[in-house]
């Protein structure tokens with residue numbers, strides 16, 4: 001077997017189900033083997049950011065690694081931002097880059113696509129991955145591949161593998177069959193940590209469970225739901241954890257949004273004497289608009305492989321071990337004097353199909369009505385007010401750059417979702433973000449993908465305008481996105497009122513043979529409820545801080 005086949009088989013053994021990529025001369029040999037071996041399906045796109053975003057979304061859907069393959073230099077540097085986003089949001093993407101071979105390195109000449117040094121790309125990717133290797137030693141390759149892929153799974157973070165173009169066809173030993181890296185947990189430390197947690201919970205008067213994105217990344221949603229039921233205390237999700245524990249019969253109260261969210265729920269979290277944060281990443285998006293500065297000394301935080309409570313830190317306690325041990329030992333705590341019931345979220349619905357102009361909330365209502373009629377669809381959201389609109393849409397599988405907040409994610413993530421799940425997604429994207437990667441819809445037909453893309457066309461960088469209304473650069477050109485949708489191989493429909501929106505959505509859902517681009521005309525200044533609250537929350541905080 002050659003090095004590329006060994007790598008492809010190892011990827012498959014580690015749960016990878018597809019490769020997204022764009023080749024180049026440094027990567028042609030690897031792509032040749034990938035295409036001809038058919039070990040994994042290969043999807044190529046038009047611009048490398050799409051490769052990274054699609055692989056990120058597929059990895060999130062699988063809860064397992066997915067692959068972003070590119071050429072060296074021009075391709076690799078083009079994809080740094082999407083991999084930074086995957087790193088920040090703990091998505092296990094395997095970056096595979098073709099690279100210069102021994103022949104290239106020994107000419108003494110500068111090599112095309114080279115920036116500073118031949119290892120510059122490796123150095124840059126060290127900042128956005130948790131493990132890396134250049135496979136320039138065939139004898140070590142099986143061990144190096146096993147180590148890097150195990151790191152990807154253990155940390156749920158991207159990794160970087162560079163394969164020199166002159167080694168791709170060299171014979172190579174196979175990677176030994178993959179054994180999940182069962183992290184050795186220090187039993188006594190785990191026991192002490194769980195005992196301390198249960199004692200604190202027993203004493204707490206108003207404990208609350210806050211769940212975050214790691215419980216999905218590490219595939220422990222069911223165990224977390226079982227724990228939430230067993231503890232019998234209120235549960236909320238973070239902004240990034242939106243959609244977690246959906247439909248799992250837990251006392252879910254909603255999504256914590258600080259000053260931008262439901263005041264009752266905000267008080268529940270911020271006035272709790274024992275917030276227990278499971279798999280939560282402490283980000284400004286998750287906690288930035290807290291009404292009261294959260295007192296992190298009183299919280300229990302299990303994240304990134306450690307557990308902290310007050311000034312104590314228990315290192316090397318994997319989230320999975322912590323939750324399963326809590327489940328094993330937790331009993332109904334007295335604090336749940338009366339059963340905590342899930343709070344029904346009042347999402348907008350029953351859209352009035354009239355001549356009124358369209359607002360982001362109307363789009364949410366139209367989607368909720370659709371879900372009530374024919375069941376939920378997965379959603380990929382870009383960054384912009386379309387992302388905040390998802391908080392008004394009923395729980396469904398959702399991928400979005402909720403923390404790292406990069407634009408351009410939406411359409412590629414819709415591709416990644418459909419490749420990974422086979423389900424038709426709805427993609428929500430602003431006109432500004434569509435201008436970045438929306439063109440990739442030209443690739444939908446070749447793979448039989450048929451997303452329903454809703455472009456929030458306010459001809460504006462509206463999110464920026466909310467913070468800096470005086471800037472003229474927030475005005476965007478008026479484009480005919482519906483016409484562009486037709487040109488890209490799908491069906492484009494421009495809708496200017498709520499009746500047209502409802503009709504277009506119904507038409508799109510009924511036609512499985514095409515991707516649809518529904519261009520919703522939205523007036524500049526019309527914001528989603530959540531973005532309005534976020535802006536108000538942040539403005540209030542800045543005024544309070546005298547900014």
Ligand SMILES: Cc1ncc(Cc2c([C@H](C)O)sc(CCOP(=O)(O)OP(=O)(O)O)c2C)c(N)n1
Nearest residue numbers: 384385405406407430431432433460461462463
């Ligand atoms: C790749 C990239 N470039 C720039 C930004 C900054 C930025 C935003 C965030 C704050 O960083 S929101 C925003 C405007 C988005 O415009 P559009 O897609 O039309 O959505 P909407 O009109 O709903 O705002 C920009 C430029 C970003 N997040 N990601």
Ligand SMILES: [Mg+2]
Nearest residue numbers: 430431432460
């Ligand atoms: Mg816009």
